[in-house]
Amino acid sequence: MNEFNEYFKSAFTVDNVIFGFDEGDLKVLLIKRGEEPYQGKWALPGYFVYPNEDLDAAAKRVLEELTGLRNVYLEQVKTFGTVNRHPFGRVITVAYFSLIKISHYTIQPSSIARKAKWHSIAEVDGLAFDHDEILEACFNRLKWSVRSRPVGFELLPPKFTLTELQHLYEAILETDLDKRNFRKKILSMDLLIDLDETQEGVAHRPARLYRFDPKRYEQFLAEGFNFELKEGKKKEPLKKKQTKEEVASSN
Amino acid sequence: MNEFNEYFKSAFTVDNVIFGFDEGDLKVLLIKRGEEPYQGKWALPGYFVYPNEDLDAAAKRVLEELTGLRNVYLEQVKTFGTVNRHPFGRVITVAYFSLIKISHYTIQPSSIARKAKWHSIAEVDGLAFDHDEILEACFNRLKWSVRSRPVGFELLPPKFTLTELQHLYEAILETDLDKRNFRKKILSMDLLIDLDETQEGVAHRPARLYRFDPKRYEQFLAEGFNFELKEGKKKEPLKKKQTKEEVASSN
DNA sequence: TCAAAAGTGTTCTTATTACACCCATGG
């Protein structure tokens, strides 16, 4: 077994991409690193996997330690392993993603994470390590997964309007959707329960409130479905904020 | 950096799930292990990643070293990392999958791989390590990916009949498909070129031969599509060969 | 009375399903 010793000098980490939705905006939870490397930089909440710890368990533990979030369902997305991605040595990282209700959780950053904060996904850039790339891969995964299973239960408050749900889909898919077709489709799925309540205190006609039917939701999670609506015109793509010139010339 | 030393005692490997198609049967390439652990057992072709080697590069190298296969496009699927999956220590493995034309390649097993051989996927069981689980995950990925992008160029001979293509889809999806609907759909995609040739020497009406239009094929690979045809009755599920009793009682 | 967002239906087009018989060849 001597001949293999040289291989046992590497480490692995897990990194978590936690998506939330708030104020019509898709967000991702980042920590400000409290230690080297990349001290003081924003990064995905991640850390080394313990020698006697399964990968999935490590992802859960690390998330809780860094942000205080517990009982979050995490799904493995992809492993990143270029040679020099970590200054301390050979470290590959397994990326996980999840969706949570922002208002539902209190974020409590640990000392390793000096701060933990939600960032609008469009504004994130210049993260530590290769975390920009990891975030992009997980966002793409989210976009895909939205087409074949329900999303929203994890991201919206318990009572929500159809417009809020539509805005969530639009934020994830980075498109505009037709209001009537969206409603027709989502209502025909028998996934929403009409609460017979309406918004209050809004300066316009108050919207009906809905909640998800948990049984149907679970069922769709297990079986999948096909949610495709032709995209309207594309929203501005992620990243790279436009200059004023570009905005002007894009008319 | 001392505090991190304990993390740098792990290793990682890559494992390749190579699918092929032959005699109407979906196959997977396995090696017979020539060294410990699991010496003499069938396993996926995989090995340790070198300290200075990117993951994707390692997958390519390992595949070539063990089987002689070169220039195979490999796609990362999932990472497996339970604590005791490898008897030598903490080793996580990154699984890759690919599709190739069996007849197109000559398999040349290395000394580490005493043999390399194609196995019908339904008959594979009892592989080394957690490779049964890895194979299953990759097979599921293949099933999924078949619905959103073309498959066959990598698995079929340059000239093939529509029935052969249909059998390929049926083998992957483990279903039966309606002949007329399959043909209508696949032909309407403008993906196949009719060669104006027919089979020879078959004891029935000879079938027309087709080839893929490489341009369209690339285009679909890049953009994806939606290939869904309602499944006929399910074929027997993978694994667990039926006993005679079960066969008898299933009438 | 105005601004702002909610809510609502129909027509057109396209895709999917279900389904059964004749054809060409080799043995």
Place this chain on the structure above:
DNA sequence: CCATGGGTGTAATAAGAACACTTTTGA
């Protein structure tokens, strides 16, 4: 002449796309 797999069409249904005006509320 028979066994084998090749090849073909249509009608019914379902799903998706396009599209504009009225309603309700608070300010």
